[in-house]
Amino acid sequence: MIAALNGAFDDISKAMKLHRVWVALAHEDIGDQHRRTTLGPLWLLVNYIAFVGTFVFVFQPAGKDAAGYAAYVAIGLLVWFYLMEVMSMSVALFQREESFIEGTTLPLFVYVMRLALQSVIRAGYAIVGCVVILLFSGSHLGMPWLWSLAGLFLILFTTPPLITVFAFLGAFFPDSQFIVGNLLRVGMFFTPVFWMNKGQDPVQKYAYEWNPFTYFLEIVRLPIINGEFPAHAFIVTIIAALATWAIALLLLGRYRKQVVFLI
Amino acid sequence: MVSIKLDNVSLVYKLHDKLTLSAPDRRVGGPGGRIEGSGRKQFVQALDGxxxxxxxxxxxxxxxxxxxGKTTLLKVLYGIYxxxxxxxxxxxxxxxxxxxxxxFRREATGRRNIVLRGLISGWTEAEIEExxxxxxxxxxxxxFIDLPFKAYSQGMAARLAFSVATALDPEILLMDEWIGAGDASFQEKAKRxxxxxxEKAGIIVLASHSEALIQSVCTKKMTLTGGRIKSLTPEPVKQTETDA
Structure with missing residues (x-):
């Protein structure tokens, strides 16, 4: 186990030294995805605003909750879309990078960071839209926003191990691409992205409390919506982050040399 | 001192029965070699002693x-396997x-691809610029260097690949059948x-099916079959001075 961890840290430190590679490749990826389009990556912002607008239009509750709902959905969708994209792109990560993995000696963590950075850049466009929606919906810039920012950093910290775990899952179990894709689509309805937990519906209550993604959403959302520090959500998220790191390090250390034979 | 030393190297990998709901896939991926075992315990002996x-x-x-096992051996030398x-x-x-x-990225220009390849090989931006x-x-x-890579012919791509790979004076150069593309004048230039x-005391390992190429470039020849060394001619096949 110690040897596995050493191997993992070796892979990660080599990848960090090669940061220019994944930074350059991630930028190329973003450029390639929007090549020959007029709006370019601004489409990411348009898509996000269209989604939030649709949800607000269809699901906005009447009465006093109405104003806060736009902010609620804006943050919910920002975090959920980010996590969903990270997980669904990760499952086929090593298969997509096959020609690089079989032709270069780049550490695997380079591909992990490449996807992480790419997802962060894409989410950056949505963040701009999110902040605009928040300001328009009456949220005031204040100290609690710093807690939300801390929440975002915690999500960033969890991104590389999350990608690693899902990438190994996809390499060893190719069917997981479809399983994960389906679960994520269904997962949106079991995660409080656009519905609020009032504690009355037992299914909602269960889905709220036992879904780890709830807490990833709430560490960003509650400080801005309620102006409070969500201690419980932070604790759950930190534990989840550390557990994901532990699994990712073991997988990376133990199986990184096997991946080339699997893809 | 530049050197390569392999001692009784073997490479065996299991044919993983992937956990899958579909019918088992019996195609063999990865490197070549001998398939041994049966049923769930199949493995490939890609290199042997x-x-x-x-x-x-x-x-x-x-x-x-x-x-x-030619490519497999090159990939072991490079550190991929x-x-x-x-x-x-x-x-x-x-x-x-x-x-x-x-x-190489299809959408990026040749120039941009040189930068990317350089970064992947661990060069600094200054070295690439130089x-x-x-x-x-x-x-x-x-x-053409400022056109996207996808506009290149195979020969042009081969020229670019060879130019980049040899640009930073590697001490050991591993090559796999690269020379199929590229016209005669470029092949001559590449050989030089x-x-x-x-001559700068580097080592070249070249895998090829072209006997003529091996004859003109190499000083040693190793024949592999089924992952084992069949013969290794230690004496120079041909002296470098007499190269045409």
Whole structure:
């Protein structure tokens, strides 16, 4: 186990030294995805605003909750879309990078960071839209926003191990691409992205409390919506982050040399 | 001192029965070799007891039928495959040219691709900038260097790949069938550069089915079959001075 961890840290430190590679490749990826389009990556912002607008239009509750709902959905969708994209792109990560993995000696963590950075850049466009929606919906810039920012950093910290775990899952179990894709689509309805937990519906209550993604959403959302520090959500998220790191390090250390034979 | 030393290297990998709901896939991916075992316990013996030593200035030609283990051996030397047994000791900076398209992005220009390839090989931006004009000049791509890579012919891609791979004076250069593309004048030029590299006390390992190429470039020849060394001619096949 110690040897596995050493191997993992070796892979990660080599990848960090090669940061220019994944930074350059991630930028190329973003450029390639929007090549020959007029709006370019601004489409990411348009898509996000269209989604939030649709949800607000269809699901906005009447009465006093109405104003806060736009902010609620804006943050919910920002975090959920980010996590969903990270997980669904990760499952086929090593298969997509096959020609690089079989032709270069780049550490695997380079591909992990490449996807992480790419997802962060894409989410950056949505963040701009999110902040605009928040300001328009009456949220005031204040100290609690710093807690939300801390929440975002915690999500960033969890991104590389999350990608690693899902990438190994996809390499060893190719069917997981479809399983994960389906679960994520269904997962949106079991995660409080656009519905609020009032504690009355037992299914909602269960889905709220036992879904780890709830807490990833709430560490960003509650400080801005309620102006409070969500201690419980932070604790759950930190534990989840550390557990994901532990699994990712073991997988990376133990199986990184096997991946080339699997893809 | 540049050197390669392999001691009883073997490479065995299991044919993983992937956990899948579909019918089992019996196609064999990855490197060639002998398939052994049956049922759920199939494995491929891609290399078996390979031992040899190369010193500065050696140019080894790898020959053998398809699936003999030539590419596998190159990938073990490069460090992509971890051997399952034996020892690999390599001294020197290794660069490899396996597949022309590896590490090139179709949408990016040739110039941008040089930067990306350089970064992947661990060069600094300053080193890339310094070598850029040499690489472009050697590739003879002219104005095409600022067009996207997808507009290149196979020969042009091969020129670019070879120019980049040899630009930073690798001490050990591994090549797999790269020379199929590229016209006669470029092949001649490429051979001269390989001569220079070997004269600077580098090592070249070249896998090819072209007997003529091996004859003209290499000083040693190793024949592989089924992952084992069938023969290794230690005496120079041909002296470098007499190269045409």
């Amino acid at each position: 390979v031992s040899f030593e190369l010193k500065a200035g050696d140019r080894l030609g790898l020959v053998g039928p398809n699936g003999a 971890e051997p399952s047994g034996g020892n690999v000791a390599i001294e020197g900076k290794v660069d490899a040219l396996f597949n022309i398209n590896i590490g 070598k850029m004009n040499d690489i472009i000049a050697f590739s003879e791509l002219g104005d 550069r390989m001569d220079e590299l070997a």
